[in-house]
Amino acid sequence: MFGRERIEYKTHDQVRAMRRAGLVVAQALETVRGAARPGMTTSDLDELAAAVIADAGATPSFLGYEGYPATVCVSVNDEVVHGIPGPRELRPGDVVSVDCGAIVDGWHGDSAASFVLGDADPADEALVEATRRAMWDGIAALATSERLGGVGAAIEDSVRESGARSGVVFGIVEEYVGHGIGSAMHQPPDVPNHRTRERGPRLRPGMCLAIEPMLTRGERLTQVCEDDWTVVTDDGSRSAHWEHSVALLEGGIWVLTAVDGGRQELADRGVEIAPLAG
Ligand code: MF3
Numbered sequence: 143m144f145g146r147e148r149i150e151y152k153t154h155d156q157v158r159a160m161r162r163a164g165l166v167v168a169q170a171l172e173t174v175r176g177a178a179r180p181g182m183t184t185s186d187l188d189e190l191a192a193a194v195i196a197d198a199g200a201t202p203s204f205l206g207y208e209g210y211p212a213t214v215c216v217s218v219n220d221e222v223v224h225g226i227p228g229p230r231e232l233r234p235g236d237v238v239s240v241d242c243g244a245i246v247d248g249w250h251g252d253s254a255a256s257f258v259l260g261d262a263d264p265a266d267e268a269l270v271e272a273t274r275r276a277m278w279d280g281i282a283a284l285a286t287s288e289r290l291g292g293v294g295a296a297i298e299d300s301v302r303e304s305g306a307r308s309g310v311v312f313g314i315v316e317e318y319v320g321h322g323i324g325s326a327m328h329q330p331p332d333v334p335n336h337r338t339r340e341r342g343p344r345l346r347p348g349m350c351l352a353i354e355p356m357l358t359r360g361e362r363l364t365q366v367c368e369d370d371w372t373v374v375t376d377d378g379s380r381s382a383h384w385e386h387s388v389a390l391l392e393g394g395i396w397v398l399t400a401v402d403g404g405r406q407e408l409a410d411r412g413v414e415i416a417p418l419a420g
Pocket residue numbers: 203204205207208210214215224241242243252253352354385
C-alpha cells in the first residue's frame with residue numbers, strides 16, 4: 143500500500159487551482175448545512191449542493207464516479223459514508239454527514255462535514271465533535287510529522303482522548319481511508335485513520351492529501367448495503383465523517399477546503415498555515 147505507487151507532486155499554480163475547487167466545495171457544504179431542516183429529503187440537500195457547484199462554473203466530481211448517481215453523499219445515523227441522496231426525510235436528532243467533491247480546471251477538492259439536526263443526543267454531539275477534532279489533529283500532524291504514518295497516529299490518539307473526555311466509546315473505521323488528491327479525486331497514497339506498523343512515505347511539499355476520519359459510537363466494523371454504495375455500521379451504531387483536502391507547501395500546510403485555510407483550528411494546535419501567495 144504505502145510508497146509503492148506514484149505520488150503526484152503539485153506545482154504552486156496547480157495548488158491554486160485546487161484551492162478554487164476547495165472553496166467551491168466549502169461553499170456547497172456551508173449552504174447544505176445552513177439549509178438542512180427536519181422534513182427535507184436527502185435529495186433536497188443534493189440539489190442545493192449541485193446548484194452551488196453549477197453556479198460557480200465547477201463540475202461535481204462524484205456524479206458518475208464509478209457510476210455514483212448524485213452530487214453529494216448524504217449518510218444519516220448508522221450510515222458511515224456513500225449514502226445516496228433520495229426520498230428519505232431528515233428527522234430531528236439525525237446525525238447527518240455530507241460529503242462533496244468538485245473539479246475546477248481539472249483539479250479536485252473533496253470535503254465532508256457532519257452535524258446533528260436540531261436537539262442532539264449528547265453522545266451524538268460528542269461523536270460529531272470527536273470526529274471533527276480527530277480530523278484537525280490529523281491535519282496538524284501533516285505539519286509536525288516527518289512521515290504520513292504520523293497522521294493516523296494523531297487521529298487515533300485524538301479519538302482515544304475524546305473518548306476518555308466524553309465517556310463515549312468510539313470506533314475508528316478502517317475499511318475506508320483518506321487519500322492523495324489532485325488531477326483525480328483518489329490518488330496514492332492511502333491515509334489510514336489509525337496507527338499502523340508502516341511509517342508511510344515522507345511528507346514533502348507538493349503533496350495534497352484528503353484527511354477523512356470516520357468514527358462510530360460503537361464497533362469499528364462496517365457493511366455495504368444492497369445498493370452497493372451505502373456503508374453502514376455493523377452494530378447499528380451512529381457514525382460521523384469529516385474531511386478536508388490539504389496542500390503541503392514549502393512554508394507549511396494550507397487547508398484547501400476550509401474558508402480560512404485552517405488558520406484558526408491549526409493555530410489552536412500550535413501550527414501556522416502557509417498562505418498561498420497570490
Ligand atoms: N468523497 C469520498 C471520499 O472522500 C468519495 C465519494 S465516493 C463517490 O473518498 F462515489 F461518491 F464519489
